[in-house]
Amino acid sequence: MLTLDNLLPGHSGKIAKVQEVGQEDVVSRRLKELGFIPGAVVKILAVGPFGRDPIALRVGASRFALRRSEARRVTMESQDAPSNGLDEKESAAL
Amino acid sequence: MSSALPASSPSARRVALVGNPNSGKTSLFNQLTGSRQKVANYAGVTVERKEGRVTLPDGSHVRLLDLPGAYSLQATSPDEAITRDVCLGQHAKEARPELIICVVSASNLRLHLRFLLELMQIGCPIIVALNMMDEARRQNFDIDIAGLEAALGVRIIPTVSLRKSGVSALRNALAAPPETPPARDAAPIYAQVDALMSQYTNESVAGDNQLTDRIDRVVLHPVWGMALLFIVLLVMFQSVFTLAQPAMDFLENAFSRLGAAVVTPLPDGALHSLLQNGVIAGAGSVAVFLPQILVLFFWIIVLEESGYLPRAAFMLDRLMASAGLSGRSFIPLLSSFACAIPGIMAARTVQHPRDRIVTIMIAPLMTCSARLPIYALLIAAFIPRHIYFGFIGLQGLVLFGLYALAILSGIIAARVLTRGAAAEEHILMLELPPYRWPNPRAVLIGLLQRARIFLTRVGTVIVSLNVLLWALSCFPPPPVHATQPAISYSLAGKIGHWMLPVFAPIGFNWQICVSLIPGLAAREVAVSALATVYALNATEDTAATVLGPLLSAQWSLATALSLLAWYVYAPQCFSTLAVMRRETNSLKIVARTALSLFALAYIASLLTYHMTRFLGGA
Numbered sequence: 001m002l003t004l005d006n007l008l009p010g011h012s013g014k015i016a017k018v019q020e021v022g023q024e025d026v027v028s029r030r031l032k033e034l035g036f037i038p039g040a041v042v043k044i045l046a047v048g049p050f051g052r053d054p055i056a057l058r059v060g061a062s063r064f065a066l067r068r069s070e071a072r073r074v075t076m077e078s079q080d081a082p083s084n085g086l087d088e089k090e091s092a093a094l
Numbered sequence: 095m096s097s098a099l100p101a102s103s104p105s106a107r108r109v110a111l112v113g114n115p116n117s118g119k120t121s122l123f124n125q126l127t128g129s130r131q132k133v134a135n136y137a138g139v140t141v142e143r144k145e146g147r148v149t150l151p152d153g154s155h156v157r158l159l160d161l162p163g164a165y166s167l168q169a170t171s172p173d174e175a176i177t178r179d180v181c182l183g184q185h186a187k188e189a190r191p192e193l194i195i196c197v198v199s200a201s202n203l204r205l206h207l208r209f210l211l212e213l214m215q216i217g218c219p220i221i222v223a224l225n226m227m228d229e230a231r232r233q234n235f236d237i238d239i240a241g242l243e244a245a246l247g248v249r250i251i252p253t254v255s256l257r258k259s260g261v262s263a264l265r266n267a268l269a270a271p272p273e274t275p276p277a278r279d280a281a282p283i284y285a286q287v288d289a290l291m292s293q294y295t296n297e298s299v300a301g302d303n304q305l306t307d308r309i310d311r312v313v314l315h316p317v318w319g320m321a322l323l324f325i326v327l328l329v330m331f332q333s334v335f336t337l338a339q340p341a342m343d344f345l346e347n348a349f350s351r352l353g354a355a356v357v358t359p360l361p362d363g364a365l366h367s368l369l370q371n372g373v374i375a376g377a378g379s380v381a382v383f384l385p386q387i388l389v390l391f392f393w394i395i396v397l398e399e400s401g402y403l404p405r406a407a408f409m410l411d412r413l414m415a416s417a418g419l420s421g422r423s424f425i426p427l428l429s430s431f432a433c434a435i436p437g438i439m440a441a442r443t444v445q446h447p448r449d450r451i452v453t454i455m456i457a458p459l460m461t462c463s464a465r466l467p468i469y470a471l472l473i474a475a476f477i478p479r480h481i482y483f484g485f486i487g488l489q490g491l492v493l494f495g496l497y498a499l500a501i502l503s504g505i506i507a508a509r510v511l512t513r514g515a516a517a518e519e520h521i522l523m524l525e526l527p528p529y530r531w532p533n534p535r536a537v538l539i540g541l542l543q544r545a546r547i548f549l550t551r552v553g554t555v556i557v558s559l560n561v562l563l564w565a566l567s568c569f570p571p572p573p574v575h576a577t578q579p580a581i582s583y584s585l586a587g588k589i590g591h592w593m594l595p596v597f598a599p600i601g602f603n604w605q606i607c608v609s610l611i612p613g614l615a616a617r618e619v620a621v622s623a624l625a626t627v628y629a630l631n632a633t634e635d636t637a638a639t640v641l642g643p644l645l646s647a648q649w650s651l652a653t654a655l656s657l658l659a660w661y662v663y664a665p666q667c668f669s670t671l672a673v674m675r676r677e678t679n680s681l682k683i684v685a686r687t688a689l690s691l692f693a694l695a696y697i698a699s700l701l702t703y704h705m706t707r708f709l710g711g712a
Contacts (some may be wrong), residue, residue, distance in 0.1 A: 026170050027521055033166045034523065035205050037284055045307070046314035050412035054522055056314050060204045061303070063310075063526035065408040070523060 004042060004066075004074035005055065012043035013076040015059075021073060028073050035059045036074055107156040108189060109148070109268065110180060112213060113197030114206045115163030116527040118225040122197055122253060123160045124539045125261045133543055135679045137187060139172050142442070150269045151262075159191065165205075167212055170521065172447050181216060190218070193272040195264070197223045200230035200237060200252070201303070201528065204291055211283045214248070219272030222250040223264055229528065233303055238294040245290060247276040306401075306528040313405050323409050326402070327428065330393045334386055334432050341385035349378030364568070372564035377557050383669070387436045387548055388541055390429055394440055395540040399532035403443060404524050411522060417505045418512030420446060420522060423453040427504070430460035434670045438677050439544065446521070452511045454674055455687045458666045459504040461497050464617030465661050469493060471621055475642035476654040492658075500662050503694065547676075560615055567612070581627055586611055590627075600660070600699035601653040616667050652706035659702040663695035 007013055015038055020028045036042070036059055045063065046056040054067045111126075113119040123131075127146025136143045144160040161180055162173035169175040176185070183190030196213055198206040214220060224239065243250045249267055253260030278286070291297050312318050353374040360366045397403045407421030414421050422444040430437030437457045444450040473489050480488040567586040572578075581587050590608035597607050605627040613620035625641050645654070665688045666674075675684045 027523075029168060030165070030170055030521065030523060032284075033168070033208065034525075035208075045310055046319075046408075047316075048412050049316035049320055049409055053412050053415075054408060054524075056310070056408055056526060061202050062205050063306070063528075065404065065411070065522055065524040065526055067411070067522045070521065 002076045002079060003072050004057075004076055005068040005071035007042070007044045007057075007076065007079055009044045009047055010082040011079050012041055012082075013079045015040045015042060015074055016077040017075045019073045019075060025073075027070055031070070031073060034064060035062060042074070042076070106147075106154075107193065108159065108191045109156045109193045109195060110159045110161050110191035111195050111197060112161050112177060112181060113163060113223075113225075114165055114199065114202070114209055116202070116525055117163070117197040117199040117206055119160065119163060119197045121533050121536050122223060122225060122261070122264075123158065124533075124536055125258075126264065127158055129539060129542065131539075131543070133547065135676070136176055137679070139176070139447075139679065141173050141176050143176075148265065148268065150265055152269060154269075156268055158195075159188070164209070166209060167216075171445060173445065181213065181218065193219045193221065193268070195221050195223055195268075197225050199226045200224050201226045201233060201235065203230075203235075203237065203295065204287060204297070207287050207290060208283055210246075211278065211286055214246070214275045214278060217274060219274045220248050221264070221267050221272075222246075222248055223260070224250050224252045225260075226254065227252045227260075228254045229303075229530075234296075236296045242290065242294045245294065249273070303528045309529050310405070310526075313402070314408065319405075319409055323406055326397070326406070330390070331428070331432065333393070334389050334429070338385035338389045342382045345382050345385065346378065349374055349381065353378075367568060368561065368564060372561040373557060377560075381549070383433060383435060384545060384548065386432060387439070388545060390432070390436045390440065391541055391544045392537065394425065394443065395537050396532045398443065399530065399536060401527045401529045404526050407524060408526065417508040419449050419452060419508055420444075422446070422524075423449055426453050427457060427460055430457040430462060433462050433464065434458050434460065434666060435548075435673050438670065438673050439548070441677065448512070451678060451683060452508055454678055455511060455683065456504045456507045458670055458687065458691060459500050459507060459663070461500045461662070462617065464667070465664075467621045468617065468661050469496060469658065471624075471642060472645075472654050472658050475646040476649075476651055496658060496662055503663070507690075563612055563615055581608060599703075600696060601650070601656040601703040602660075602699075603649075603653070606653075606657060610664075613664070614668050616669065617661075617664075620661075650707075652703045655706050656699040656703035659698040660695045663691050663698055665691045665695065 002013070004013075004015075015036060017038055018028050018031050018036055040059050043058045044055060045058055048054050048056075052068075054065045055071050056063065056065050057071075058064075111119055111123055123144065123146065126148045131144055131146040134143050135141065141162055146158050146160070148156050148158050150156065159180070161177040164174040164177040166174070167178045167181065169178045179185035180188045180191065181194065194213060196210050198210055210220075210222060224237070230237065239250050239252060251260060251263045251267055253264060313322060353370045356374065357366050357370045360369070394403070397406070403425070406425065409421065410424045411421035414423055423441070425443065426437045426440040428437075429440050434457045437460065438454050441450050441453045441457065444453050473492055477489045477492050482488070482491075563586075565585075566589065567581055567584050569585055570583065572580045572583040576583060586608055587604075589611065590604040593607040593610070594602075594604050602610075605624065608627050609620050609623040612623040621641070624645075628641065628644060671684050671688060674687065675681060678684070
C-alpha cells in the first residue's frame with residue numbers, strides 16, 4: 001500500500017484515503033481539515049535534512065510540513081513522477 | 095490585571111476577528127486598531143489576548159478582539175480552544191461576540207473557505223474580509239466575489255492588509271447592523287467547498303505561487319538550506335550583540351548620569367542611596383536589556399512575517415525531536431545564550447503548548463551572557479594557563495566545558511520533561527505560508543508591543559526587588575566604629591551567615607553567600623558584589639583584575655570550581671523568573687523550574703567540590 005511518506009521528492013500523487021489510528025484520531029481529523037481528502041493532489045516539495053523527516057508538501061494551494069508518522073496515515077492512489085519543472089498545472093488538473 | 099480590561103466602554107459592540115493562521119489576520123488587526131491595542135494573557139493559559147479599539151466613520155467605537163488563528167472549531171490546541179470557546183459563547187470570562195469578522199486569504203481560499211463554512215454554522219453575524227487579494231491577482235487566481243457573496247449570504251469585503259482602501263470599507267461595514275448568515279444546507283463541508291470553488295473561481299487554471307516554490311527549492315534544500323539557516327542565525331545573533339551594544343552602553347551611561355543628576359543635590363544618606371542604588375540602578379539593570387530584546391525581536395518578527403521561521407523549524411525538526419521537542423523550539427533556546435529573557439519571550443513562536451512550557455523551562459540552562467563575567471573572573475584566577483598541543487588552552491577548554499555541560503543538561507532536562515504520558519504523539523503539521531515582504535507597520539507595532547510588555551510588567555517587578563535587595567544590604571547601618579565593610583553588618587551580611595550551614599557543604603563561604611543575593615537580580619552584579627563584600631572599592635572592570643588574585647589567595651580550587659558549577663545551573667535571576675511568570679501565567683511552573691535549578695546547582699556544586707578535594711585540589 002502506497003502511503004504519503006513513501007512519495008519521492010518532486011513526485012505527486014492523488015489521495016485515496018486518510019486512515020484513522022485508534023478511536024478518536026485528532027491527527028487524521030486535522031489532516032482532513034487541512035485539505036488532505038480523497039481526490040486531492042499532493043506534491044512532495046522537500047524532505048528534512050536529517051533522516052528525511054519531516055516532509056514538506058503541497059496540497060491544493062497550501063504548503064505543509066508533516067512528520068513521517070503523520071504522513072503514514074494518508075494512503076495514495078498512485079505516484080506520478082515529475083514531468084518537468086512546470087508540472088504544477090498538469091498535476092493540479094489531474 | 096489592568097491590561098485585561100476592555101479598551102473602551104463596556105457598552106461598545108464586541109467584534110471578534112477570526113481566521114486561519116497565515117490569513118493576514120494580525121496585519122488587518124493592526125490596520126484596524128492602530129496602536130490602540132491591549133495585550134494580555136488569557137487567565138490560566140499562555141494564549142495571548144489582544145483587544146483593540148476601532149473607530150467607525152460616525153465616530154463611535156467597537157471593541158475588536160483578535161482571536162488566535164485556528165484551522166477549525168474542533169480545537170487541537172489551547173489557542174484553538176480559546177477561539178472555539180469565544181465563538182460559541184462558552185468562554186468563562188469572555189462574552190460571546192456580537193459580530194465575527196472572518197479573515198479569509200484569497201490566495202489560499204480552498205483551505206480558508208472550509209473554516210468560514212464551519213463558522214457560519216454557529217449562527218453569529220459574519221462579515222468576511224477577503225484578504226491578500228493582491229497575492230491572488232499575481233497568481234491569476236480570479237474570484238467572483240459578487241457571486242460568492244450571493245451564494246454564501248454574507249458580506250465579503252476584499253482587503254489587502256497593507257492598503258487602506260479595504261480597511262475603510264471594512265470600517266463602513268462594521269457600522270451597518272449585523273446580519274446573521276442564512277442556514278447552510280446539510281451537505282458535507284468539503285462538498286460545499288468544492289462546489290463553491292468550481293463555480294466562483296478559476297482554481298483549475300490558476301498558476302501556483304511559483305516564486306515561493308523557487309525560493310523553497312533553495313531554502314528547504316538539505317545542503318543550501320542548512321547553509322542559509324546557519325548564515326541567518328549567525329547574522330541574527332551577531333546583530334543582537336553588535337547592533338544592540340552601542341544602545342546598551344548609551345542606556346547604561348544615561349542611567350548612571352540620571353542617577354548622578356537626581357541624587358547629587360540630595361544629602362548623603364538613606365534617600366540618596368535608595369534612589370541611586372535601589373531605584374535608578376534597578377530600573378537601569380532591566381532597561382539595558384531592551385536594545386537586545388528589540389534587535390532579537392526585530393529578526394524574529396521579520397522572519398515570521400516573511401514566512402521563513404516555519405521553514406527553519408522544518409529544517410531543524412528532526413534534530414530537536416531527539417530532545418523530545420520540535421523545530422520551533424530552536425530559536426528561543428539559541429537566543430537564550432544571549433539572555434534567557436528574550437529567549438523565553440521568543441518561545442511564543444512555539445505553538446505546541448507542552449513544547450512551549452518545556453522550552454521556557456530549559457531556556458535558563460542555556461548559558462546566558464551575563465554569566466560570562468563570573469566565568470571569566472574565576473577561570474582567570476584559578477585555572478592555570480596551560481596550553482596543550484600548542485593551541486588548546488586549558489582556560490578555554492574549561493569555558494567550553496561549562497557551556498557543553500549546560501547544553502547537555504538542557505537536552506537531558508527536555509527529555510525528562512517530555513517523557514511518559516507527555517510524550518504522546520506529537521503533531522507537527524506546520525503550515526509553510528507563501529513568502530511575503532514583511533509589513534513595516536506590523537514589525538513596528540510588534541516591537542512597540544514587546545517593548546511595552548517588557549518595560550512595564552518586568553520593570554515593576556525588578557525595581558521593587560532591587561529596592562528590597564538594596565534595603566537588605568544597607569540596613570542596619572554599620573556601627574560608628576565599624577572595622578569591617580558595611581555589608582557585613584547589614585541584614586544581607588547576616589543572611590549570608592545564616593545561609594552558611596546550607597552552602598558550607600559545597601564549599602561556599604559567607605562572602606559568596608552574600609554575593610548570591612544580588613546575583614539574583616542580575617548575574618553580572620555577582621562580581622561587583624564579591625568586590626563589595628571583600629571591601630574593594632572597584633568598578634566591575636578593575637574588580638576582575640584586583641579581585642582575581644585576592645580570591646585565588648583566599649579560596650581553595652575546590653571552592654572556585656564549585657562556584658563555577660553553581661553558575662552553570664544557578665537558579666535564575668529575578669528578571670528571568672518574572673518573565674517566566676508572565677509568559678506561562680503560572681507560579682507553579684516558575685517554582686518548579688527555580689527549585690529544580692537550585693537542586694541541580696547544589697548537586698553539581700556538591701559533586702564538584704568533593705571530587706576536587708578527593709582528587710587533591712583542596
